[in-house]
Amino acid sequence: MKYYGDLRSFITALDEMGDIMHVQREVDGDFEPSAITRRSYEIQSPAPLFHKVAGVAPGFRLFGAPAALSSRSDMPYARVAMSLGLAPESSGPEIIEALSAARFKPGIPPVRVESAQAECQQNILRGDAANLDRFPIPFAHDKDGGRYANTWGTLIVKTPDGKWVNWSIARVMKVDGKRMVGLIVPSQHIGQIWTQWVARGEPMPYALVQGPAPAISCVSGIPIPAHADEADYIGTLAGEPVPVVKAISLDLDVPATAEIVIEGHVSIERDCQEGPYGEYGGYLGEGSSAQPTFHVETITHRDDPIWPMSITGRPTDESHTLWAMGLAADALTYLREAELPIKTTWIPEDSTVHWLLVVMPENWRELLPGISSEELTQRIGEVLFKTDAMVFIPKVYVVDDDFDPTNLREVVWALSTRVHPVGRRAVFDDQRVIRLPQCYDEAEYVAGKGAKVVFDTLQTKRHLHASFAQGYPEEVRQRILDNWPE
Known part of the structure; x- marks a missing residue:
């Protein structure tokens, strides 16, 4: 270094x-x-x-x-x-x-x-x-x-x-x-x-x-x-x-x-x-x-x-790398200070600082006995939306740690298959809104208030992935890797 x-x-x-x-x-x-x-x-x-x-x-x-x-x-x-x-x-x-x-x-x-x-x-x-x-x-x-x-x-x-x-x-x-x-x-x-x-x-x-x-x-x-x-x-x-x-x-x-x-x-x-x-x-x-x-x-x-x-615009520029990492670090700091066992936080570059992923470890239920995923989701929103930095973030996703949050292809797969169409979310109305996020109506910008949401995508049971890493015996995978490409 x-x-x-x-x-x-x-x-x-x-x-x-x-x-x-x-x-x-x-x-x-x-x-x-x-x-x-x-x-x-x-x-x-x-x-x-x-x-x-x-x-x-x-x-x-x-x-x-x-x-x-x-x-x-x-x-x-x-x-x-x-x-x-x-x-x-x-x-x-x-x-x-x-x-x-x-x-x-x-x-x-x-x-x-x-x-x-x-x-x-x-x-x-x-x-x-x-x-x-x-x-x-x-x-x-x-x-x-x-x-x-x-x-x-x-x-x-x-x-x-x-x-x-x-x-x-x-x-x-x-x-x-x-x-x-x-x-x-x-x-x-x-x-x-x-x-x-x-x-x-x-x-x-x-x-x-x-x-x-x-x-x-x-x-x-x-x-x-x-x-x-x-x-x-x-x-x-x-x-x-x-x-x-x-x-x-x-x-x-x-x-x-x-x-x-x-x-x-x-x-x-x-x-x-x-x-x-x-x-x-x-x-x-x-x-x-x-x-x-x-x-x-x-x-x-x-x-x-x-x-x-820095010439800001569509991804990926400094807003989506450095600034997004700073916002994610701020969120991680406050969540851990609230004694929540967060593994990491991440803002995907292609979300243009409109999504925050809060990644939970596999054993989070053991670390928070008696707490449901719905209660955890609510608590995460209560902590985050009191902070100044979260004025920029309208959508938060609470996710498992069984995929790479920095890999957009994996993020899209996980969110597409785990976000419920209508339920499993905590909505926080009348939150601070400024004009920089692009997803609000004019009336909300004028009022300076709008809704923010935390999606609960946590699995009640971890499902194995239909993937090379999880879909085959280890000895088969190793033999294929040793001989790749053939």
Whole structure:
């Protein structure tokens, strides 16, 4: 296992395993980088690194699909695993266990370095020179409301009293060279902090960090408890402190090895239209909403900086790998804290974060004596739907552990044959609903409430599978394997 302390060493490692596609020809500055990245997701190709982008200075680069499925079929989650300092061959459940386990370990606080030691401040742009137009920011999709300046960067903000520093990912659209507009959801952590600045009548300082150490991007995009420090949690995953440096113009610390840091203040009003944007559910966006303006005041960057991007849409992109794993790890943590003997949790990539599988061990009835599967299903829903992260998940399936939850073919087989047409489910009405999940009616979006469901697919008796593994004597199977192919 190896932790990558900056984006460049991570890209080099991926390149060495054949998982980088070097695009050396010049690409346009509008749609071509995004379209290539989107196709790379859909055919599971190496991650594209764009070396020449029209309209920007030589040396400025774009990097697509940083945490998507790997092109290596023998290690599909390698980009996520390596980002977190895990072995590239780690399975999905192993990554989820690591994310959950780190929440119970002491955090390792970041360490501040001097500006001269911080690669992110090799170049400092102030005033009119601090302009987004100099960077290769493409349109993500052709129906979007503008160029999206943030799809995989980390937003750093803190409460006015300085007690809570939050690192997160939220989509931010470029308005012009000196302004951006970001989607700030009141229930999310950045929304809670922005609300405190609004109450004070002061614009919120922010730093938007592009291309930090991959673990920073990953942790910024997954749920951890409110008021927890992402920097400390990343230090735990890395086994070493994150080096940070004081921002040039703000009282915020930023990752020292980042590629680009944008500094400024966020308006206290929702004074600019944001969107539409093609989101993780797999559909092009429609409509826009009033959101706060992010004013650009100072920009710092490394020499020949790399701007990473996630082009969300149909599976499989970072929303369906890293973010889904983070949500599953959050669910696993809360269920185990409720003393339920969960084997693992998993969100199939192709469900676009609309399904959660809760996997029970074969002996769960022995571990929960006197509890029926109906009662277990109800309890699982009661625990999960109280958590913030589950606002995104409308459907939960409680399943046995006799199939591989990460194999979509097996998931479809198991759910198709075990979900009862009308019964064996716990319905939870009047749950929190936001517009990002695609399955609700307009009236439910307006009301902010709708139903969620937990399906009980647990077998009263384990049935043997009509399969090679379970349908033949062991000596026959071994003889066939020894002579395969004939």
